[in-house]
Amino acid sequence: MGIKNKKLRVRFAPSPTGYLHIGGARTALFNWLYARHYNGSFILRIEDTDRMRSTPEAVKAILDGMKWLGLDWDEGPEKGGEYGPYFQTERLDLYREFVDKLLEIGAAYYCYCSAEELAGRRKKQFADGKPAIYDRKCLNLSEAEKRQLEKEGKKPAIRLKMPDRKIVVHDLIKGRMEFDSKLLSDFVIEKSDGIPTYNFAVVIDDILMDISLVMRGDDHISNTPKQIVIYQALDIAIPEFAHIPMIMGPDNTRLSKRHGATSVMEYQRMGFLPEAVLNYIAHLGWSSGTNQEIFSIKELIENFTLDKISNHSAIFDMEKLNWFNNEYLKRLSDEKYVEMLIPFLKDAGYIELPLSEEKERWLRKVASLMKSRVRNFKQFLEYGDYFFIEGFTVEDNAVKILEQNRVRGILEHLVKRLKEIKDWKEENIESEVREMANQLNLKGKQIIHPTRVSLSGKTIGPGLFSLMEALGKEINIKRLEKTIHKLNKN
RNA sequence: GGCGCAAUCGAAUAGUGGUUAAUUCAGCUGGCUCUCAAUCAGCAAACGGGGGUUCAAUUCCCCCUUGCGCCA
Numbered sequence: 258m259g260i261k262n263k264k265l266r267v268r269f270a271p272s273p274t275g276y277l278h279i280g281g282a283r284t285a286l287f288n289w290l291y292a293r294h295y296n297g298s299f300i301l302r303i304e305d306t307d308r309m310r311s312t313p314e315a316v317k318a319i320l321d322g323m324k325w326l327g328l329d330w331d332e333g334p335e336k337g338g339e340y341g342p343y344f345q346t347e348r349l350d351l352y353r354e355f356v357d358k359l360l361e362i363g364a365a366y367y368c369y370c371s372a373e374e375l376a377g378r379r380k381k382q383f384a385d386g387k388p389a390i391y392d393r394k395c396l397n398l399s400e401a402e403k404r405q406l407e408k409e410g411k412k413p414a415i416r417l418k419m420p421d422r423k424i425v426v427h428d429l430i431k432g433r434m435e436f437d438s439k440l441l442s443d444f445v446i447e448k449s450d451g452i453p454t455y456n457f458a459v460v461i462d463d464i465l466m467d468i469s470l471v472m473r474g475d476d477h478i479s480n481t482p483k484q485i486v487i488y489q490a491l492d493i494a495i496p497e498f499a500h501i502p503m504i505m506g507p508d509n510t511r512l513s514k515r516h517g518a519t520s521v522m523e524y525q526r527m528g529f530l531p532e533a534v535l536n537y538i539a540h541l542g543w544s545s546g547t548n549q550e551i552f553s554i555k556e557l558i559e560n561f562t563l564d565k566i567s568n569h570s571a572i573f574d575m576e577k578l579n580w581f582n583n584e585y586l587k588r589l590s591d592e593k594y595v596e597m598l599i600p601f602l603k604d605a606g607y608i609e610l611p612l613s614e615e616k617e618r619w620l621r622k623v624a625s626l627m628k629s630r631v632r633n634f635k636q637f638l639e640y641g642d643y644f645f646i647e648g649f650t651v652e653d654n655a656v657k658i659l660e661q662n663r664v665r666g667i668l669e670h671l672v673k674r675l676k677e678i679k680d681w682k683e684e685n686i687e688s689e690v691r692e693m694a695n696q697l698n699l700k701g702k703q704i705i706h707p708t709r710v711s712l713s714g715k716t717i718g719p720g721l722f723s724l725m726e727a728l729g730k731e732i733n734i735k736r737l738e739k740t741i742h743k744l745n746k747n
Numbered sequence: 748g749g750c751g752c753a754a755u756c757g758a759a760u761a762g763u764g765g766u767u768a769a770u771u772c773a774g775c776u777g778g779c780u781c782u783c784a785a786u787c788a789g790c791a792a793a794c795g796g797g798g799g800u801u802c803a804a805u806u807c808c809c810c811c812u813u814g815c816g817c818c819a
């Protein structure tokens with residue numbers, strides 16, 4: 258692995274066929290952490306040779322996801338770099354050069370077999386229980402035969418000739434893996450349309466971009482021996498490899514749309530903090546070896562090493578992500594919390610911008626009440642709707658509380674007393690309510706529960722008296738009277 | 748079908764040739780409390796199976812099983 262004295266360079270190389278999903282983000286994160294830990298370079302490369310499925314929108318989505326998570330790249334799209342271009346479709350000439358070279362030295366050859374022919378022969382191999390290997394029909398075609406085939410209008414693909422030997426992969430995470438090249442096919446490196454295949458383009462790019470360590474999902478393990486053969490055919494030093502375990506859905510299958518939110522940007526929309534998402538996915542397949550759960554970005558960088566990556570797949574657990582997010586949310590100052598919350602309130606139509614000083618102060622108070630009770634901003638909108646609108650949701654089990662005995666009388670009495678309060682402060686409200694409970698020989702909760710339901714439509718939430726203060730006297734009275742009115746009708 | 752990778756509480760991870768196998772999330776019980784969170788105290792919960800190696804295996808080796816991936 259003669260790359261000892263070279264600068265450390267890693268890359269993340271997504272295909273722009275969709276958004277940046279959790280698994281890709283984790284691969285990007287590990288590469289990024291590795292580069293930052295060892296002071297290397299982190300390169301972003303877009304593998305868009307699949308022109309049918311690649312879109313500019315997907316490129317943007319991936320870039321947006323990376324930016325939101327704070328995974329900045331040293332070279333790549335929008336940034337450039339001396340190893341560019343960083344889009345594979347802009348590198349076609351480069352691949353062509355290497356294909357020519359392999360052809361020239363006899364390490365690759367033209368193949369005129371059609372897809373149908375191939376499929377037929379493969380079927381037979383399959384039926385015979387043999388590995389699906391190209392039968393080398395076109396390996397020794399004479400020039401005349403080739404000319405004849407081309408005259409028939411056949412466009413050749415180009416295959417790499419597999420050497421007959423064991424291929425050993427030294428993986429930094431999986432250890433030594435051995436593959437028998439006899440079981441590997443002479444795979445296509447350039448399709449008949451002139452586009453290089455994935456396995457070929459990756460290798461050429463990694464060579465040209467001086468990548469010193471290839472870190473990627475372990476679904477690529479089977480590709481690795483094929484890629485190594487290309488390095489060897491070209492007589493170029495093989496980089497190091499590190500195959501990291503994948504992230505699975507709760508049913509232990511590959512993470513997909515079926516599992517709900519798999520795009521990192523969906524987490525932004527749901528009101529998660531990028532730090533929390535990063536912290537969580539860092540723990541999927543990696544651990545510091547200590548009991549520490551919460552890591553700042555800086556701490557992740559400091560602690561990240563490959564030997565602490567586990568070697569089995571991990572299941573994505575939304576609940577734990579929620580917990581992480583709540584931890585980060587709680588640590589936010591009220592000011593910062595409100596600042597992040599405002600766009601969500603705005604989108605929900607709960608507030609109008611710009612905000613007055615006073616309203617902003619009030620928002621901070623509300624935030625401090627809700628902070629520990631809410632796990633993401635989307636949930637804030639759901640649990641805290643009554644702070645902003647009259648049409649707040651009313652829980653089914655909340656209605657039952659209002660149907661209990663004496664509730665109407667209690668609320669009527671309460672309204673009278675609340676109207677008397679001059680200074681609408683939590684302490685004053687509480688002493689008024691407590692006093693009323695005493696005089697009427699009631700338990701505090703007999704007043705508190707129906708009041709909460711009337712004010713918020715919910716059975717859960719912040720302490721009632723701070724909630725009442727935050728809502729303001731008028732709204733308290735209005736909502737209580739509304740409940741009384743409803744009870745009168747029944 | 749061929750090849751490969753993997754296997755510790757429900758989930759994520761620690762950990763060890765001899766341990767009461769640990770932590771966090773989730774779950775449950777209790778304290779606090781007007782509810783819910785938060786918080787505090789506690790409970791429950793795992794080494795996939797079978798062979799070896801060894802005085803001793805969850806740990807090392809092999810096989811099986813299961814899961815996952817790649818190939819088409």
